[in-house]
Amino acid sequence: MRSFFCALTALAVIGLAFWAYRENYRTQEAQSHAQSLQSQIGEARQRLRVLNAEWAYLNRPSRLMDLVEINYDKLGLLPLQPYQFGKIDQVAYPAPPLLPITDPVDVSSMEQQP
Template identity: 55%
Template structure:
């Protein structure tokens, strides 16, 4: 009986050793994959920094002004003026059609983002 207990204990220890061996290699593979991904993220961040620097270099106002001057015949671009901007309140937004609103209710009006909401109308007796 004792020999069977020794045999089962030995088999259990061997099974656990095999399991631990496999888990060790799986863990090492996962750590190596994570390190590889971290290096790739680092390279991509460096590339992103370079691309942002190139974008800033290409979008300098002096350079863009020169490009506009060179291509004025084709593009007809002119500088912005303060008279080209209007208040949002001056824009006529379309209202809902009468079929979509119930009788006695005000039709909903689309408002642009950031525009103050319409105040509810007070009823007078």
Template identity: 55%
Template sequence: MRTLFGILTAVVVIGLAYWAYGENYRTQDALAESRKVSNEIEAARSRLAVLRAEWAYLNRPDRLRDLAELNFDSLGLLHMTADHFGEISEIAYPVPVNPLFDEPVELSSDQLEMMQ
């Protein structure tokens, strides 16, 4: 009986060691993948920062003004004058909708008191 218990214990210990060994390698793989993704995210953030800086540089008002003046004729642009702007009275505001009641509405005595 003692021999059987010793063999069974050894088999369980070997099984647990094999499981722990496999878990260790899966953990190491997951950590390496996590580091790889983290590095990719950092590289993407760096590229995004460079792109934002380039966008800000290319959209400087003085540069755009110079480009517009340089290509004014080829783009068919018009000089801006006061008549290019509209009047406030020309704005079409939405008309408020007033609901129409086809049938009479009954009010309770509490609602009638509140209206008076």
């Protein structure tokens, strides 16, 4: 009986060692994956900063005014005037949809009661 418990204990130790070995490598793989994702996030943030800087550079008022002056004949752009803006009560909203008729009543076949 003692040898059975020793063998059982040895198998339990081997099983736990195998489990710990697998968990160790799973943990290392998860950590490397997390580091990879962090570096991708950093690169994406860097690209976003560059794109925001380019957008700000391209939308400079002086550059846009130069483009308007160059393309004035083709585009016919004029400065905005206050009368060109509408009011909220001038917006035509769509009419609400009609509700479906679920229980119709036929009134043409009804007789007049005296």
